[in-house]
Amino acid sequence: MSQWLNKVIDDAKGVDDFLAPMRQQARLKLETDGWPHARNEEWRFTPLSSLKERASNVSEMAASFEIPQVDGLESIDIVFVDGILRTDTSQLSLPTGLSVCTLRDASSDLQNDILALFGQVKPTRHIFGLVNDALCDQGVYIALEDNCRVDIPLRIINIATQDCDAHTRVLVNVGKNSQLKVIEHGTGSVASFTTAFAEYFIGEEAKLEHYRFAFFTGAAKQVGGSHFSLQASANLNSTFVSYGSELSRIDVDIIHAGQHAKAKMNAIYLLAEGEMFDMHSTIEHAVPNGTTEENARGIIGDRARAVFSGRIHIHRDAQKTLAELNNRNLLLSRRAIINTKPELEIYADDVQCAHGATVAEIEEQALYYLLSRGIKRSKALVMLNFGFIQELVNAINNEPIRQWLLPMLNERFASMEVK
Amino acid sequence: MLKINNLHARVEDKTILQGLNLEVNPGEVHAIMGPNGAGKSTLGYVLSGRDGYEVEQGEVSFNGKDLFDMDIEERASSGLFLAFQYPVEIPGVSNMEFMKESVNATREHRGEEPLSATEFLKMAKEACKQVQLPLDFLKRGVNEGFSGGEKKRNEIMQMILLKPSLCILDESDSGLDIDALQVVANGVNSQRDSARSFIIITHYQRLLDFIKPDFVHILANGKIVKSGDASLALQVEKEGYAFLGKEFEGVSA
Numbered sequence: 001m002s003q004w005l006n007k008v009i010d011d012a013k014g015v016d017d018f019l020a021p022m023r024q025q026a027r028l029k030l031e032t033d034g035w036p037h038a039r040n041e042e043w044r045f046t047p048l049s050s051l052k053e054r055a056s057n058v059s060e061m062a063a064s065f066e067i068p069q070v071d072g073l074e075s076i077d078i079v080f081v082d083g084i085l086r087t088d089t090s091q092l093s094l095p096t097g098l099s100v101c102t103l104r105d106a107s108s109d110l111q112n113d114i115l116a117l118f119g120q121v122k123p124t125r126h127i128f129g130l131v132n133d134a135l136c137d138q139g140v141y142i143a144l145e146d147n148c149r150v151d152i153p154l155r156i157i158n159i160a161t162q163d164c165d166a167h168t169r170v171l172v173n174v175g176k177n178s179q180l181k182v183i184e185h186g187t188g189s190v191a192s193f194t195t196a197f198a199e200y201f202i203g204e205e206a207k208l209e210h211y212r213f214a215f216f217t218g219a220a221k222q223v224g225g226s227h228f229s230l231q232a233s234a235n236l237n238s239t240f241v242s243y244g245s246e247l248s249r250i251d252v253d254i255i256h257a258g259q260h261a262k263a264k265m266n267a268i269y270l271l272a273e274g275e276m277f278d279m280h281s282t283i284e285h286a287v288p289n290g291t292t293e294e295n296a297r298g299i300i301g302d303r304a305r306a307v308f309s310g311r312i313h314i315h316r317d318a319q320k321t322l323a324e325l326n327n328r329n330l331l332l333s334r335r336a337i338i339n340t341k342p343e344l345e346i347y348a349d350d351v352q353c354a355h356g357a358t359v360a361e362i363e364e365q366a367l368y369y370l371l372s373r374g375i376k377r378s379k380a381l382v383m384l385n386f387g388f389i390q391e392l393v394n395a396i397n398n399e400p401i402r403q404w405l406l407p408m409l410n411e412r413f414a415s416m417e418v419k
Numbered sequence: 420m421l422k423i424n425n426l427h428a429r430v431e432d433k434t435i436l437q438g439l440n441l442e443v444n445p446g447e448v449h450a451i452m453g454p455n456g457a458g459k460s461t462l463g464y465v466l467s468g469r470d471g472y473e474v475e476q477g478e479v480s481f482n483g484k485d486l487f488d489m490d491i492e493e494r495a496s497s498g499l500f501l502a503f504q505y506p507v508e509i510p511g512v513s514n515m516e517f518m519k520e521s522v523n524a525t526r527e528h529r530g531e532e533p534l535s536a537t538e539f540l541k542m543a544k545e546a547c548k549q550v551q552l553p554l555d556f557l558k559r560g561v562n563e564g565f566s567g568g569e570k571k572r573n574e575i576m577q578m579i580l581l582k583p584s585l586c587i588l589d590e591s592d593s594g595l596d597i598d599a600l601q602v603v604a605n606g607v608n609s610q611r612d613s614a615r616s617f618i619i620i621t622h623y624q625r626l627l628d629f630i631k632p633d634f635v636h637i638l639a640n641g642k643i644v645k646s647g648d649a650s651l652a653l654q655v656e657k658e659g660y661a662f663l664g665k666e667f668e669g670v671s672a
Contacts, residue, residue: 364470365507369561372467373521373577374495374528383520387511387560 002035002052005131011056012134018111019103022119026133029124036127043127045307045339046249046278051221054193059083059164067157068187068215072400075155075183078140082159083166083194085138097148097178103139103169114141117171121199121227123282126251128223132167132195139169142182146175146203153181153209153398158196160188160220170198174206176231181209181398184226189245191219198226202234204258209397210238216245217275225251230290232258239396240267241405243412244275244304252281256290256318266392267296270409271304271336272416278307283325285318288348294325297392299385301416302333311343312355319350327357330385333419386413420445420616421466421585426477427641428465434475435461437641443585446613450627450652451620453638454660454667459620460504462638463589467501468494482584495521496528500583502574504590509561514573517561518543522580546579549609551602568599575606586610587618592626604629624656639663 012027035052036043059082067079078100079086089100101107106114122129144150156170174180184198194216202208208228216222222245228236242250254263269277283292292312300306310325329338340357363384370380389409396402421443428436435458443449453459465472466479468491479486481499489497509517522542523533534542547554550572562570571591578586591603607617607630619630627635627649635651636643637660644663645651660667 366509368469368491369503369507369509370512370517370521371491372469372495372501373517373581374492374524375517375520376492376524377490379520379524380492383512383516384509387509389511391511 004051004054004056005030005035007056008131008135015135015137017104017137018106018115019118022115023134026119026124026130030127030130030134033127042125042280045305047247047276050247051193057164059162059166062161065159065161067159068185070155070183070185070401071404073153073398073404075153077155077157079157080138080159080166080168082162082164082192083138083168085140089140095148095150095152097145097175098150099143101141103141104137106141110141113143113173114171117141117173117199117201121201121229121253121255122197122225123227123253126225128195129197129225129251132169132197136167136169136197138167139171141171141173143173144175144178144180147177148175149179150181153183155183155185156198158184158186158194160190160192160194160216163191164193166192166194168194168196170196172198172200174200174202174208176203177205178203179207182211184212186213186222186224187215188220189216189218192221194220194222194224196222196224200226200228202228202230202236204231205233206231207235208237210236211401212238212240212250214240214242214248214250216248217243218245220245221247223247223249225253227253227255228263229255229257230261230263232260234258234261236261236263236265237397238263238265239392240265240279241409242267242269242277242279244269244271244277244306246276248276249278249280252279253284254282254292255284256287256292259287259289261290263290263292265292265294266395267294268389268392268409269296269298269306270389270412271298271300271306272412273302274304275301276305280309281325282311282313283323285312285314285321285323288317288319288321290318291322292324295392296327297329297389298338299330299389299413299416300332300336300338302419303335305337306339308338308340308357309343310341310355310357312345312353314346314348314351314353316347318348321348321351321353323351324354325356326354328388329359330388331359331361332385332416335419381418382410382414386410389413420482422480424478426465426479427475428461429473429475430461430471435641436465438477439638439642441636441643443616443618445616447634448611448617448619448630448632450632450635451618451638452622452624452635452652452655457638458641459638460589463501463587463620466587467491467499492524496525498584500578500581500586502571502578502586502588502591504593506562506570506574508563508565510563512561513557514559514561515540515543515557518577518580521577525581542580546576549579550576550606552576567594568596571595571603572599572606575603579606579610584614585616585618587620589620590622591619592621592623600626601629624652627652637663639667
């Protein structure tokens with residue numbers, strides 16, 4: 001067992017709110033499951049040792065913090081600093097049909113809605129998800145009524161400024177035939193530990209445009225997840241962009257709960273020297289006629305390590321499923337590491353499914369072509385390798401986000417050395 | 420301009436060029452013909468500096484400098500241009516970005532200011548029209564999904580933009596229909612002047628109907644075995660390479 005987890009379990013006993021039954025369930029499972037064994041497949045490549053004996057500190061109210069900006073983007077911001085909600089959600093001016101309330105202040109009606117979503121989309125296999133279930137006393141519930149279209153994005157910001165454990169939760173309920181845009185934006189580089197989990201229920205014929213920017217670097221550890229349940233004919237378009245830190249892991253679940261839903265997910269990870277990032281993605285097709293397309297691409301710098309696990313699970317009844325998952329990686333050094341694992345479980349016979357993972361080094365022919373036109377080697381390397389990432393950035397619908405990301409990622413990449 | 424003296428080069432453990440001599444002066448157009456496997460493409464690659472093409476012997480001077488002292492990119496920015504037979508596709512890098520970088524790298528080498536995006540766009544649009552490619556080809560990935568003919572025209576467009584002093588065209592006519600061939604030829608002819616030189620590597624004489632060479636050389640077994648004026652190309656077209664000796668009997672041009 002781990003000292004840190006014991007403390008979590010102890011703390012969980014003390015939390016007493018309307019979520020208590022779910023929290024106790026999570027606590028019991030944590031007690032039974034215990035700390036992941038070194039050979040546990042789910043955690044094999046994730047360096048948890050630094051967390052195991054961590055002394056968990058309670059966060060103080062940070063005196064100052066800087067809200068990360070997305071240049072040129074107008075958004076409704078909900079800010080967590082070190083796990084503490086710093087936005088007065090009751091004062092937000094929200095478009096018609098959209099409501100935001102905190103887990104603490106939910107009315108009894110809303111408590112029922114929250115209970116219907118809390119822990120219902122996120123699978124229970126994830127130990128830190130359970131920790132978050134047990135301890136997230138700060139979180140928000142966002143609901144959009146049926147038949148509403150909201151164009152202004154909601155941005156959930158998580159900032160780490162001090163060495164504490166921060167557990168935040170976001171629950172999003174998109175009503176039937178409605179449209180919503182949500183950005184999860186995390187940042188921090190100081191020693192800290194953040195668990196940020198989000199669960200999305202996307203109603204029938206509803207559309208969600210989703211982004212998760214996980215810019216935790218240095219000693220800022222994060223383990224989190226975004227989990228989506230798609231009802232009939234729902235549409236999800238999601239983009240993840242991540243840097244790496246001492247420990248950084250994101251789990252994604254895309255669950256087709258209703259027929260004819262469409263999910264598109266792109267993930268980019270750009271790991272500078274010595275960083276680690278781990279993405280575990282699971283696509284569940286439980287019903288027929290669903291479509292999923294997922295592209296994950298990463299560039300891994302010197303002595304950095306990326307882990308990508310991509311699982312597609314097509315249940316027996318999920319005929320006529322179309323699922324594609326592709327993971328491409330580029331290593332910039334012989335000491336860069338990628339552990340990529342495709343996993344296909346198909347129990348239906350009438351499906352189209354494609355799955356691939358590639359690991360590449362610099363492409364010599366393309367490099368020669370650019371050099372033969374006078375372009376300097378260092379510049380050519382950036383152009384070629386960044387192009388691979390740029391394709392996914394260019395696929396982003398939102399113009400300000402695209403314009404903001406591209407130079408930022410380009411600059412990060414240009415500072416990475418090819419060895 | 421270019422002086423090749425007794426050049427021997429190999430790919431892996433096979434020697435391809437075996438004592439090649441060639442001198443190209445400013446403003447001249449040289450055509451190099453020859454049977455398959457003679458070393459025509461190898462010559463282009465060796466001059467441009469491609470990895471894996473190893474020079475065993477001989478010297479090449481380019482504008483008075485030792486060519487083999489220069490990196491690939493330095494040769495290019497000094498004015499050597501190779502139009503590839505099979506240009507590589509690079510999805511994710513836009514044609515526009517690629518050409519702007521290469522033009523500005525060449526300008527930087529000459530000590531000139533880089534072009535602004537607007538200035539470059541104007542130039543690129545003109546060049547694009549000149550080779551009769553739709554303007555959206557500037558936005559597409561480099562050669563991505565281009566047909567064979569479109570790739571060749573894209574090479575000529577780059578040549579027009581880069582204004583090199585020595586242009587080597589490696590089978591820029593192969594796989595082209597007559598209209599595309601004319602576009603390529605017009606592009607080349609528009610760039611001919613008293614300072615710029617061309618080496619045109621081709622299998623067929625038909626390109627030389629449109630681009631009139633000053634000299635024609637026959638490359639066989641890794642060296643130039645015969646040189647002449649434009650009429651030599653016509654002779655090859657008619658008679659094949661039988662005049663090279665018994666082993667080439669029946670090898671048509």
